[in-house]
Amino acid sequence: MTSPARRVLAVASGKGGVGKSTLTLNLALALAKEGAQVGVLDADLYGPDIPLMVGLARTERARELSLWRLGRPISLPPVEVHGLRLMSIGFLLGEDQAVALPSMSVEPILRQLVTETEWGELDYLVVDLPPGTGDVQQQLVRMLRLDGAVVVVGPQDVSHLDAKRLLELFSDGGIRVLGGVENMAALVCPHCGESISVFGEVPEARSIWSLGVRRLGSIPLDPAVAGNRPVLLAAPESAPGLAITGVAQAIAEALE
Ligand SMILES: Nc1ncnc2c1ncn2[C@@H]1O[C@H](COP(=O)(O)OP(=O)(O)OP(=O)(O)O)[C@@H](O)[C@H]1O
Numbered sequence: 016m017t018s019p020a021r022r023v024l025a026v027a028s029g030k031g032g033v034g035k036s037t038l039t040l041n042l043a044l045a046l047a048k049e050g051a052q053v054g055v056l057d058a059d060l061y062g063p064d065i066p067l068m069v070g071l072a073r074t075e076r077a078r079e080l081s082l083w084r085l086g087r088p089i090s091l092p093p094v095e096v097h098g099l100r101l102m103s104i105g106f107l108l109g110e111d112q113a114v115a116l117p118s119m120s121v122e123p124i125l126r127q128l129v130t131e132t133e134w135g136e137l138d139y140l141v142v143d144l145p146p147g148t149g150d151v152q153q154q155l156v157r158m159l160r161l162d163g164a165v166v167v168v169g170p171q172d173v174s175h176l177d178a179k180r181l182l183e184l185f186s187d188g189g190i191r192v193l194g195g196v197e198n199m200a201a202l203v204c205p206h207c208g209e210s211i212s213v214f215g216e217v218p219e220a221r222s223i224w225s226l227g228v229r230r231l232g233s234i235p236l237d238p239a240v241a242g243n244r245p246v247l248l249a250a251p252e253s254a255p256g257l258a259i260t261g262v263a264q265a266i267a268e269a270l271e
Pocket residue numbers: 028030031032033034035036037038059062064144145146198199234235236237238239240241242255
């Protein structure tokens with residue numbers, strides 16, 4: 016098992032679209048703000064969103080790297096943005112090139128991204144996973160020494176239901192789940208500041224909390240999070256900015 020960083024953290028979810036990539040990037044920024052050297056590995060091979068989220072799709076460096084071929088060893092310099100070192104298959108492919116990977120290529124590609132990226136000294140590597148419990152999760156659990164995982168859930172009970180399958184995968188792989196983060200459950204009214212539960216509460220018994228998963232924080236629905244600039248840079252003192260900072264602190268403490 017390899018470990019490119021002092022601590023490797025996976026950001027996972029059962030369902031898609033709950034905010035993993037957003038949280039990955041902002042958590043990484045929150046950890047870097049405390050002086051840590053932080054890398055981000057976009058392990059969502061089929062839907063790499065990290066490049067777009069930092070406003071870079073195909074970079075000049077990626078153009079140089081267009082020699083990149085599966086199975087050919089090549090060292091990959093990470094792309095440095097906002098003080099983070101990022102690697103994503105999205106940097107290595109054309110912007111609108113479809114990612115059509117036979118499942119047998121998942122392991123070698125992940126291995127290349129993990130081991131051939133020149134990460135340098137890293138305190139944290141934050142890994143953005145695709146949703147669910149597919150090939151990528153199963154390979155990564157075997158390949159990387161994951162020190163902890165965070166599970167992101169949306170405000171729907173199906174999101175919790177699918178997250179439970181993920182908890183099983185982590186438990187079978189001996190991976191410590193540091194806790195769960197609820198995203199987009201509440202809306203803070205811009206006029207009166209009151210917190211509104213937009214979708215209603217997920218019944219406790221159906222939630223991952225009922226399995227003893229620690230609540231690391233709840234990030235409100237806020238257009239500032241969906242903006243072009245990561246909320247931790249654009250509005251660190253906003254409700255979501257503060258919530259994410261709190262989650263990062265809890266994670267850093269749990270990983271010490
Ligand atoms: N708290 C929030 N408030 C408003 N918008 C949000 C919030 N969190 C995430 N979003 C938006 O929701 C969308 C989905 O988020 P994101 O891509 O991070 O989810 P994901 O779990 O990584 O999705 P996928 O499973 O497809 O990889 C994005 O457009 C993002 O900007």
